[in-house]
Amino acid sequence: NVTLNARQNPTEVIIQMFGWSWDSIAAECEAFIGPAGYSWVQVSPPQEHITGGQWWTEYQPVSYKIQSKRGNRSQFQNMVSRCRNSGVRIIADAVINHMSAINSGTGVGGSSFSQFNYPGIYQRQDFHTCNRNGNNDIMNYNDRYEVQNCELNNLADLATESDYVRGKIAAYLNDLLSLGVEGLRIDAAKHIPTGDISNILSRLSRVVYITQEVIFGPGEPILPSEYTRNGDVQEFRYTYTLRDAFLGGTINNLRDFSTWGWVAGGQANAFVANHDTERDHFATPLKYDSPNNAYVLAHVFSLAHPYGQPSVLSGYSWSNFDTGAPDNGAGRCSGSGGSGGWLCQHRWLAISAMVGFRRTVGTAALNNWQSPANNRIAFGRGTTGFVAINRATSAWTGTFTTSLPNGSYCDVISGNPVNGACSGFAVNVSGGRFTATIPALSALAVHTGARGTGTG
């Protein structure tokens, strides 16, 4: 659906502020996110949820009250408006496939509930009973019915085909929109038939950016492409490809994804990692502490390459799968990093520098691809930007062909222009060529928005 996808702007960068409180996000929008040129923040699920210290409690709704571990309704509203005043729009993580898994209790906002009975919202008849596997849990991902009608990890599965349930979900989403939310990430979208999502979105009061979590699984019947009618789709094949490439060291196959069978770039939300992939039980994940600077180099690639609407994860270090956010989501950042367990990846120099690169190059096509070795790639974006990524453990001295105009440019990975001089490396383009040395496990990026003189 062209109208919904019209909200995609691949030159804009999203930060997934995982586990951050609303007050902390508001302050960080003003202090850094807006000034650095990021366009969107994806926030944790804002609805009331089960209590507990683990991060995943937020993915077990018990009511649609805007009150979560991350703050209450007025804090949420305050965040939305302070971020907007800093030029940053909010995407809410919308958990609409299910409610809680646990039997009974009181939510973080004080609502009593039991599973399948959420007073004032849903009763037993509003949930699926799939009659499979004894416990109604999803076991077989090759069975479309089961994936969409059984329970994901025992989570009470909403009957999204019902007019009543659709109305309740739409009312919740419209409430978020009334607070100024400009985008929605549809959690567990694969577990909801695409037509049910279409129907729910048709009830929204205005068009917003939509990104849907549809995790591709080899051989599975439910395909990411089914969901592009509703908006963008999170293309996990991209995430897994970057993981394998940057961890493994073979990156020379990343030039063009248009023939790989993925959703088209104009319908993809693309990221190096999200909160689930960094905790992947089944593979070695690409994450903040991966060896060989692989995480940073993958981000340089992701933000330089034209594929998709990019997201950057900003979270905290953790020791096991369940570890929740430190100090109530206080999100401590300063300079180009964080403290108290907060990683502040959105402030890492190479990552934030590439936000400016992406804005400058806009939608210009990839050109001048060069790869003298399987762990070294360089490419341009039209006449406004050029990047070289050295995943080798030795320095790379090369002469590069570029469409950048003659002149001198600052490498934004190592520094910035300061009064016309580069605080890091500089490159001099002459006659469509320049020579540079890229240190081991590092990258170089230049663009017409950061000119300056110096030495390479």
Ligand code: LM2
């Ligand atoms: C998603 N995508 O489809 C989210 O990106 C993912 O993070 C969510 O799972 C999932 N959907 C459900 O919204 C997380 C987490 C799970 C966790 C659930 C529910 O990855 O591990 O499950 O939230 O809180 C947890 C326990 C699990 C248990 C379940 C029910 O980890 O072992 O299953 O609660 O008590 C019996």
Ligand code: CA
């Ligand atoms: Ca479902």
